[in-house]
Amino acid sequence: MGTETREVIELFIDGRSVRVAPGASVAAAVLNAGKACRASVGGERRAAVCGMGICFECRVEIDGVLHERSCMIEASEGMRVRTVDAG
Amino acid sequence: MSTKFDAIVIGLGIVGCSCAWALSRRGLRVLAVGDAPIGGGATAAGMGHVAIMDDSEAQFRLTARSAELWMALRDELPPEAAVDYCGTLWIAADEEELNAARSKHAFYQSRGVRTEVLDEKSIADAEPNLRSGLAGGLRIVDDSIVYPPVVCEWMLAEVTRRGGAVRFAHVANATRTRMTLAGGETIDAGVVVLAGGDASAKVCPWLPVRPRKGHLVITDRYPGFCRHELVELGYLKNAHSHATESVAFNLQPRPTGQMLLGSSRQYGVEHAEVEARMVAWVIERAKMYMPLIGSLRVVRAWTGFRAATPDSLPIIGGRDGVDEPVVATGHEGLGLTASLGTAELISAILTGAPTTLDAGAYAASRDFGGHGGH
Amino acid sequence: MRAERVGIAVVGGGPAGIAAAVAARACGAPVVLLDDNPDVGGQIWRRVQGGPAGVWRERVKQSGAEIRSGVTVFDAERTGGCVRLRCDSAAGPSVVDAERVVLATGARELFLPFPGWTLPGVFGVGGLQALAKNGLDVRGKRIVVGGTGPLLLAVAAFLNEREAKVELIAEQAERSGLLGFAGAVLGQPGKLWQGAKLRASIIDVEYRFGAWITEARGEDRVRQVVMNDGRVIDVDAVACGFGLVGNTQLAQVVGAGIGHEKRDSEVATQRDRAGAGTGHLALGTGEGRTGAQMVQTADLKTGPWQGRVVVDDLMRTSVGGVLCAGEPLGIGGVETSLVEGTMAGYSAAGREELARGLIPRRRRERAFAAAMERAFALREEVLRLARPETIVCRCEDVAMARIASCDHWRGAKLLTRCGMGPCQGRVCGAAVEAMMGWAVRDVRPPVFPVSMNALSATGGAMEGA
Numbered sequence: 001m002g003t004e005t006r007e008v009i010e011l012f013i014d015g016r017s018v019r020v021a022p023g024a025s026v027a028a029a030v031l032n033a034g035k036a037c038r039a040s041v042g043g044e045r046r047a048a049v050c051g052m053g054i055c056f057e058c059r060v061e062i063d064g065v066l067h068e069r070s071c072m073i074e075a076s077e078g079m080r081v082r083t084v085d086a087g
Numbered sequence: 088m089s090t091k092f093d094a095i096v097i098g099l100g101i102v103g104c105s106c107a108w109a110l111s112r113r114g115l116r117v118l119a120v121g122d123a124p125i126g127g128g129a130t131a132a133g134m135g136h137v138a139i140m141d142d143s144e145a146q147f148r149l150t151a152r153s154a155e156l157w158m159a160l161r162d163e164l165p166p167e168a169a170v171d172y173c174g175t176l177w178i179a180a181d182e183e184e185l186n187a188a189r190s191k192h193a194f195y196q197s198r199g200v201r202t203e204v205l206d207e208k209s210i211a212d213a214e215p216n217l218r219s220g221l222a223g224g225l226r227i228v229d230d231s232i233v234y235p236p237v238v239c240e241w242m243l244a245e246v247t248r249r250g251g252a253v254r255f256a257h258v259a260n261a262t263r264t265r266m267t268l269a270g271g272e273t274i275d276a277g278v279v280v281l282a283g284g285d286a287s288a289k290v291c292p293w294l295p296v297r298p299r300k301g302h303l304v305i306t307d308r309y310p311g312f313c314r315h316e317l318v319e320l321g322y323l324k325n326a327h328s329h330a331t332e333s334v335a336f337n338l339q340p341r342p343t344g345q346m347l348l349g350s351s352r353q354y355g356v357e358h359a360e361v362e363a364r365m366v367a368w369v370i371e372r373a374k375m376y377m378p379l380i381g382s383l384r385v386v387r388a389w390t391g392f393r394a395a396t397p398d399s400l401p402i403i404g405g406r407d408g409v410d411e412p413v414v415a416t417g418h419e420g421l422g423l424t425a426s427l428g429t430a431e432l433i434s435a436i437l438t439g440a441p442t443t444l445d446a447g448a449y450a451a452s453r454d455f456g457g458h459g460g461h
Numbered sequence: 462m463r464a465e466r467v468g469i470a471v472v473g474g475g476p477a478g479i480a481a482a483v484a485a486r487a488c489g490a491p492v493v494l495l496d497d498n499p500d501v502g503g504q505i506w507r508r509v510q511g512g513p514a515g516v517w518r519e520r521v522k523q524s525g526a527e528i529r530s531g532v533t534v535f536d537a538e539r540t541g542g543c544v545r546l547r548c549d550s551a552a553g554p555s556v557v558d559a560e561r562v563v564l565a566t567g568a569r570e571l572f573l574p575f576p577g578w579t580l581p582g583v584f585g586v587g588g589l590q591a592l593a594k595n596g597l598d599v600r601g602k603r604i605v606v607g608g609t610g611p612l613l614l615a616v617a618a619f620l621n622e623r624e625a626k627v628e629l630i631a632e633q634a635e636r637s638g639l640l641g642f643a644g645a646v647l648g649q650p651g652k653l654w655q656g657a658k659l660r661a662s663i664i665d666v667e668y669r670f671g672a673w674i675t676e677a678r679g680e681d682r683v684r685q686v687v688m689n690d691g692r693v694i695d696v697d698a699v700a701c702g703f704g705l706v707g708n709t710q711l712a713q714v715v716g717a718g719i720g721h722e723k724r725d726s727e728v729a730t731q732r733d734r735a736g737a738g739t740g741h742l743a744l745g746t747g748e749g750r751t752g753a754q755m756v757q758t759a760d761l762k763t764g765p766w767q768g769r770v771v772v773d774d775l776m777r778t779s780v781g782g783v784l785c786a787g788e789p790l791g792i793g794g795v796e797t798s799l800v801e802g803t804m805a806g807y808s809a810a811g812r813e814e815l816a817r818g819l820i821p822r823r824r825r826e827r828a829f830a831a832a833m834e835r836a837f838a839l840r841e842e843v844l845r846l847a848r849p850e851t852i853v854c855r856c857e858d859v860a861m862a863r864i865a866s867c868d869h870w871r872g873a874k875l876l877t878r879c880g881m882g883p884c885q886g887r888v889c890g891a892a893v894e895a896m897m898g899w900a901v902r903d904v905r906p907p908v909f910p911v912s913m914n915a916l917s918a919t920g921g922a923m924e925g926a
Contacts, residue, residue, distance in 0.1 A: 024596025032598050036581040036682070041343070042858035045681060047581035049855075049888075051591030052504055053497065054569045056883040056910075057855060067307045067384055067883070067910075071592065074499065124872040131875050167876075236875040307883050307910060348913075361905045363536060363547065367920025370913045381914035386883045388905055388916075 011079040014086040026070035027051070027058045030083055037070060039084040046084070092118040092251070092276040094437065095266050097258050097290065099123075099243070100130040101235045101426040102415050103282035107251065108242035109430035110280075113438045117251040118276065119243055120258060120266065121283070126239030129284050129422060132391020134303065134339050134347055136316055137231045137424045138175055141194050145400055145448035150421060151200065152444055153428035157231065160427070167237040169342045175230035176205070176213060176315035178336070178376060179222045184320040188225035201228035214313055216377050224320075232316060232339060235423050258283070261290050262410045278437055281412035284422070285394040294402065295455045296417045298392035300353040302365045306383045310344035319376060329397075331355060334368045336376045346383060348373055350420075354395075361388045393419045397456055401425060403432050403449040413437065414451055462918045463555035467493045469809045470546055470559035471526070472534050472711060475503020476795050477787030477802035478565035479521045484806025485563075486524035488815075492806075493557060494521070495532045495548060503567055504587055505795055508594040513795070536906035536919070537562065537715040537783075544715065544782050547906070547919035554915035561782045561809040564712050564770070565802055568705040568788035571891050573839075574853045574861065575846035577677030577686075578701070586702035590616045599625040602697040605686050607631035607674045609837045610704050617666055620700070628694050631672035633703075633843050638836045639670065673843050674701060689842070703839060706891045707789040710908040712770040718779035719768040719902065768902060775816050776805035784809050792834065797826040844896050853896075854889040856882020870899040883910045 010019050011026070013033050020029045027048040030037055036045040038059045048058035053072040061082040062068040070081070096107040099121035107119040122128075137157050140150045161170050179185040188204055195202040203226040205213060210224045243253050257269040261279045268274070281287050285298035319336040332353050339347040351365045366388055373380050396402060396417035405413035413436065415429050428444060435442040447453075469485050471478045474496030482494045494501070501521060506514035521528065532555075536547035546557040570585040577583065584592065586608055593599050602625045606617045609632060617627045632639075676687040677699055686694050713719060770785045772778055778785050786805040787798035800823050807815040847853060849862035857878040867873035870880070870893065879893070880886030880901070885908070886893075890901040907916065 020596050025592070028592055028596030028598075031592065032596070040579070040852075040855065040858050042852075044579060044852075044858070045581055046579060046855065047682075048584065048592055049572070049588050050570060050585050051588035051595070052569065054884060054887045055572075055585075055588075055855065059883075065382075066309065071595070072497075075596075124869070124875060126875060127871065240876055304913070304916070306913075363538065363906065363916070363920035365920075367917040370917035370920075373913070374917070381917070382912055384883075384910045384912050385907060385916055386885065386910045387881070388907065 009075050009077055011075050011077070011081060013081045014083055020075050024075050026060065026062060026068075026073045026075050026079070026081055029075045030058075030060060030070055030081065035083045035085040037083055092116050092274070094118070094278050094280060095120060095261075095274060095276040096280045096282060097121060097261060097266065097412065098282035098284060098287070098416075099125045099239065099253075100128045100282065100284055101126060101239055101423050102284070102418060102429055103280075104239040104242040105426040105430035106280050106282055106415055106433045107246045109427075109434040110437065111246045111249040111251050113434055113440055115251075115277075115438070116249075117246050118254060118274065119246055119251065120254045120256055120268075122257055123255040124236075125243055125253070126236035128286075129391045129393055130235045130239060132301070132303065132389060133235065133420070133423055134337070134349060135233045135235045135423055136175070136339060137233060138316070138421070139195070139200055139227055139230060140421065140424070141191055142399065146421075147194075147198065148444060149401070149425050149428045149449070151198065152431070153425050154229065154231075156427035156431065157233070158229070164233075164238060165241055167234065168241065169234040169237070170231060171233075171342050172229060172231045173340060174315050175227040176210070176317050177225040177227070178210070178217065178317060178319050179224050180319065180321065180376075181222050185222040185224075187320055188223065191225055195227070202226060203228065214315065214317065216312055216379050217317075218376060218378055221376075226315065230316060232341075233423065258290060261412045263405065263412060279412040280415060280433060280437075282415040284416060285392045287394065287414060287416040291411050291414060294414065294416065295397050296394040296402070297354060298357075299395040299419060300351070300356045300359075300390055300392055301349060301420070302351045302361065302369055302388065302390050303347060303349045304366060304369065304385045304388040305341070305348070306346040307386050308344035309346055309383055312346055312380075312383070313338055313340045313377070315340070317376070329354070332365075334365070334372045336372045338373060338377070338380070345386075346380070348380070352393075359390050359392070361390055393422070395419045401429060401449055402451050403429055404436055404446055404451050406451045462553065464558075465556075466543065466558045467491060468559070469493070469561050469563065470495060470544070470557050471563045471565060471806075472537075472546065473503065473565035473567055473787075474498060474501035474528070474530070475505060475565060475567045475787065475798065476517065477567070477798035477805070478503070478563070479517050480799045480802025481563040481565055481784075481786055481806035481809070482526040482528075483517070483520050483524045484803040484815075485810040486526050486806075488807060488810035488812045490810035492524070492526040493559070494526050494528045495534055495546065495557070496528070496530050497533045499530055501528060501530065504591060507591055517799070533909050533911070534711060535909045535911045535915070537564075537711050538906075539715060539780055539782065547915075549911045549915040549919075554911075554918040556919050559782075561784065562715075563776075563802070563805045563809055564717075564778075564783065564785040564789060565787050565798070565805070566708040566711055566789055568707050568792060569887060569891075570702040571704045571706045571895065572701070572888055573703045573843055573846060573892055573895065574851050575674060575676060576848055576851050577679070577683065579852050579855055580677050580679050580683040581681070582679070582683035582697065583677050583699045583701060586612050586616045586700045588702070589698065589700040590619055593620070593623055599623050599698070601626060603628050603695060604698045604700060605629045605631065605674065605694055605696050606700045607633075607672070607686075608702040608704070609633045609839065609843075610702070611833070611837075612702060612705075614668070616700060621666065627666045628696065629672075629688075630666055630668040631674060631688065632668065632670050633673040633840055634670060634837050636670040638838070673846075674699065675846060703843065703895075704837060705788060705792045707769055707792060709768055709770050709789045710885075710904045712778060712783070712785055712789055713768075713902065713904040714906050714908055715783055716780050717783055717785065718771040720771045768900070774820055775808040775813055776801060777808065791827075791830070793827060793830040794833070797823070797830055800826050839895065847896070853892060854879040854882065856884050856889070859889070864893060864897070870901045871903065873899075874903075885909075
């Protein structure tokens with residue numbers, strides 16, 4: 001991932017266009033956009049912790065599918081992501 | 088042990104805890120004994136469905152009285168008991184099952200239980216994720232769900248507060264007034280009540296209770312995916328036939344938004360392992376009613392053992408002239424529902440407390456048709 | 462659904478899994494490698510191209526092993542003369558029936574709860590590294606790296622390279638303990654060099670021993686951390702990890718024997734470790750200890766509190782046809798995983814004599830790991846950071862006080878919902894095991910959340926397979 005890599009993947013996080021480098025995870029895209037991931041059972045904002053798919057804190061809705069682990073899924077063109085910070 | 092107890096209750100599941108709690112409310116000093124943890128056996132494994140059932144008059148009376156008692160208790164229970172009056176929706180797949188729903192409706196109505204027959208359109212409105220084309224169903228309005236381990240904990244806290252005690256120990260055997268623990272220690276009491284679920288037969292070998300294994304799976308949170316406890320009417324055929332293996336669609340919306348899916352019934356399986364084959368079967372059955380359920384994510388699966396009897400009725404009471412504990416077991420899948428009624432009956436038998444229930448139908452001395460002590 | 466019968470299935474594509482696949486292929490055995498990441502390399506070699514990572518990745522790709530990435534194995538069952546692996550992936554569920562299985566399921570980080578640890582921006586140490594490797598932008602971010610172990614240095618160096626501003630590396634272990642570790646390292650010049658190189662590259666960063674984060678503060682996300690000496694540091698992110706925990710879930714589900722340390726002896730050992738440096742020094746310089754004895758100690762003590770898979774000298778578990786290598790046997794690091802993976806690969810392929818030849822090397826690596834374990838033993842204070850109101854189970858938001866009111870893990874689960882969420886206790890279970898000393902051992906399939914469709918497709922009988 002050299003700095004010369006162009007950011008070419010465009011996805012939509014809570015309706016807002018976000019551009020990331022190819023290969024970036026959805027979790028990275030969400031965090032780079034200044035967002036958190038999910039609302040906890042008690043209503044706290046939570047975001048990715050383990051980065052390897054075991055803590056389940058980075059769950060978001062991706063293309064209508066609930067509870068996806070965003071750290072385990074690569075961002076792809078046109079993907080629609082919904083986080084706790086959706087309006 | 089220097090303290091003399093009025094009663095010992097063996098078994099820390101919902102039936103045992105209810106008995107201990109009811110007896111302590113009658114002023115008895117109760118020792119509750121069993122394997123840890125509290126509410127950890129079939130009670131923890133079960134769905135926690137309080138359902139008024141109509142398979143027989145005796146079953147109806149016990150479950151209906153219990154449901155009344157649950158209703159009366161609801162405000163006393165801690166919030167973690169997660170009581171929710173979501174109602175039960177019995178699903179009729181075809182016209183034949185809808186007719187069955189109609190006769191059940193008549194049965195319930197004549198006995199003052201609030202029910203409602205749903206046609207094809209109204210069941211689709213009530214539960215949009217059910218497949219289209221179902222004939223209808225029957226809604227039991229006042230059925231509810233509860234989280235049993237918390238209730239058990241609460242009941243035993245009450246028992247302790249009233250001078251009773253809880254002891255975690257394995258029971259080797261017992262008579263009407265004496266219990267012997269696995270280590271050899273004996274404890275005497277005014278009376279011993281055996282409420283050990285499917286393990287009761289280890290203390291009273293004549294008891295015709297057989298373990299009937301069940302599998303359950305629970306999903307992540309999908310609030311609103313279903314609203315009522317859903318049960319297929321075909322469930323009745325499965326639950327009360329004594330086939331070696333069967334499954335039926337039974338889905339419960341937990342207050343957390345999680346979907347709790349059952350259920351399977353197996354005789355002759357000793358090990359508690361989750362069997363992939365049975366889980367697959369339960370899910371396939373569910374997909375016949377709710378095709379979209381296949382995309383929901385399962386976070387856990389587990390098993391439990393119900394205490395089944397030959398006539399599908401619990402065994403409550405003692406046998407005259409036999410030096411053995413008074414028993415309260417054999418509730419199969421209705422332990423949670425029937426626990427409070429069972430406890431009321433035990434309390435009536437042992438202390439003369441009032442009850443509207445007729446002990447005869449559940450008596451230990453009844454004819455089990457070639458099984459049991461006769 | 463795909464269903465097939467294979468010779469050897471390797472579960473996990475980290476160093477141990479890669480080595481196992483390479484070794485088994487070298488013996489001519491057919492190998493399928495199942496890995497839940499997009500590319501082999503595991504956590505440690507995620508997106509690392511050069512060095513041993515590149516060499517091993519190339520080796521496994523050239524080995525002829527069939528590599529299936531993005532595949533999660535959620536159940537393993539000994540049945541009908543084989544081991545059935547039930548899998549899920551973006552392409553759908555599948556079943557792999559293997560004559561032999563090598564479990565190389567790696568490790569996860571141990572997270573210990575402290576006030577504020579649930580705030581967005583508080584990551585694992587390896588977690589932040591993994592996220593940054595996968596596109597998280599850390600440039601200019603002020604970060605405190607805290608916890609314990611060599612990973613702190615490695616990640617701090619990595620973050621530095623990515624132009625983050627690492628404010629502090631807080632290592633909870635005392636310097637005295639690490640002197641003992643340095644002694645142990647002397648026997649392994651390669652490792653010493655690696656450590657030195659790391660240190661050099663982040664020479665500008667403050668590295669403190671006996672230091673730990675006691676609290677993270679912020680409203681919407683982490684803004685500050687409070688250190689154990691009262692110092693308050695403004696941050697944009699925190700990387701915090703207290704060592705590693707082997708992933709033994711799949712081994713447990715298949716029924717493999719698990720060793721478990723009793724809390725009492727462990728506490729005593731912990732106190733010994735915290736008490737004086739002399740013990741470590743004696744151990745570190747190797748006085749009076751043979752490799753074999755140290756392996757024995759390591760087998761008993763590795764992975765504090767956490768259960769570990771028991772294997773024989775040929776990496777065989779107690780279940781026929783199931784082998785295990787690397788971190789699930791106790792945290793050992795890359796070199797240990799490579800040796801054990803190789804041994805497991807040979808052993809699975811029936812070349813036991815080749816596996817046996819590596820026993821001495823394994824002993825050395827495990828001895829090194831044991832020394833490391835001692836050097837970075839957790840102190841009591843970091844096990845007591847959670848306040849009564851601090852969330853411990855993040856999935857279900859269960860606070861410390863509620864868990865502490867219970868007597869054991871199962872009781873806590875039933876009464877508080879602790880461990881009942883989708884992580885299945887991977888985070889809170891390990892933390893509770895460390896903090897409370899309870900055995901956390903109630904693994905059932907599926908060992909990862911999977912769709913009902915995947916369970917029903919893979920659970921059926923194998924007709925026509």
